Amino acid sequence: MKHLTLILLLMAAALPARAERFIDVHDAWIRHIPGDRPMAGYFVLENRGDADRRLVGASSAGFGAIHLHETVDNNGTSSMRPLESAMVPAGGRALFEPGARHLMLMQRRDALEVGDEVVISLEFADGGSQSAVFTIKPVWQE
Amino acid sequence: MRKSGLILACLTAVLAAACGGELSWQTKDISGMMPALEFTLTSEDGKTVTEDHYTGNVNLVFFGFTHCPDICPITLGRLRGVMDRLPGDVAHRVQVLFVSVDPDRDGPEELRTYTDQFGTNFIGLTGSQEQLQALTKRYRTTYGYGEPDDQGNYEVSHGSAVYAFDSSGAARLLIRNSDDVDAVASDLEQLVQG
Numbered sequence: 001m002k003h004l005t006l007i008l009l010l011m012a013a014a015l016p017a018r019a020e021r022f023i024d025v026h027d028a029w030i031r032h033i034p035g036d037r038p039m040a041g042y043f044v045l046e047n048r049g050d051a052d053r054r055l056v057g058a059s060s061a062g063f064g065a066i067h068l069h070e071t072v073d074n075n076g077t078s079s080m081r082p083l084e085s086a087m088v089p090a091g092g093r094a095l096f097e098p099g100a101r102h103l104m105l106m107q108r109r110d111a112l113e114v115g116d117e118v119v120i121s122l123e124f125a126d127g128g129s130q131s132a133v134f135t136i137k138p139v140w141q142e
Numbered sequence: 143m144r145k146s147g148l149i150l151a152c153l154t155a156v157l158a159a160a161c162g163g164e165l166s167w168q169t170k171d172i173s174g175m176m177p178a179l180e181f182t183l184t185s186e187d188g189k190t191v192t193e194d195h196y197t198g199n200v201n202l203v204f205f206g207f208t209h210c211p212d213i214c215p216i217t218l219g220r221l222r223g224v225m226d227r228l229p230g231d232v233a234h235r236v237q238v239l240f241v242s243v244d245p246d247r248d249g250p251e252e253l254r255t256y257t258d259q260f261g262t263n264f265i266g267l268t269g270s271q272e273q274l275q276a277l278t279k280r281y282r283t284t285y286g287y288g289e290p291d292d293q294g295n296y297e298v299s300h301g302s303a304v305y306a307f308d309s310s311g312a313a314r315l316l317i318r319n320s321d322d323v324d325a326v327a328s329d330l331e332q333l334v335q336g
Contacts, residue, residue: 034259039211073302076303077300078300079298140215140218
């Protein structure tokens with residue numbers, strides 16, 4: 001009986017991870033901007049699974065609001081627009097990189113310095129999520 | 143015979159372009175296509191300034207705003223990378239004028255804190271809507287504001303190119319983020335020495 005409880009507990013613990021373990025997040029970083037201005041977060045998503053995944057949002061204890069965003073250049077005029085979602089095809093990657101798609105991180109809870117780390121949870125359309133550690137880098141990071 | 147004559151003519155043309163005082167540029171040459179530097183704005187120390195305050199050095203003008211998390215720091219970061227590649231005596235003669243088109247949020251204090259992160263040659267400027275419109279119109283670019291969200295944060299659209307002016311204030315080059323940093327550094331060195 002004791003063993004059964006333990007097995008059930010282990011299974012329960014493993015369940016939410018099952019849908020998530022095929023997504024890898026790497027090169028996760030945040031461009032530091034002083035004050036309470038919005039900052040941009042960048043990362044690479046790698047889908048090792050055999051099902052397409054769709055990123056639909058992100059959340060963090062470190063920020064009041066996070067939006068998926070995209071920088072666009074229209075005939076020499078630069079602007080940003082909200083992004084509904086981003087597809088990560090099975091066996092493929094999705095890049096969130098400078099000058100293109102990024103996380104718009106707003107209302108920081110604490111003062112952040114270069115070198116600090118913030119955990120951000122990336123949320124998918126299938127209900128799964130994946131946490132990643134984002135490192136704060138200098139504003140001029142290329 | 144005719145063919146070799148043509149090759150000779152081509153070679154002569156190439157040599158004339160390379161050696162005859164015609165400088166070649168890797169970024170976009172806008173000499174004669176844009177007017178000379180001219181503005182009245184407020185500097186990051188709160189003073190009213192005109193172009194006279196900055197001519198004598200090569201000036202790189204970029205329009206943006208400090209609540210811009212992605213493209214403005216990318217562009218200014220690239221210019222910082224360019225400065226690092228220039229020999230010290232050349233870098234001293236190049237200034238970056240970051241013109242905020244968001245004067246409601248970017249006062250002199252905010253601009254100074256923001257530009258100081260990129261280097262001492264980075265200077266923040268802003269102005270009234272009339273002053274900013276006169277300047278952006280002069281360089282055939284635009285800016286605009288999006289609707290504020292529930293936190294009062296709003297987007298600002300702005301030109302994405304950097305305008306390079308020589309020490310006399312003449313418009314010379316248009317630099318884009320797609321240009322290689324080494325190519326930009328090489329052009330600026332030529333502009334400072336030219």
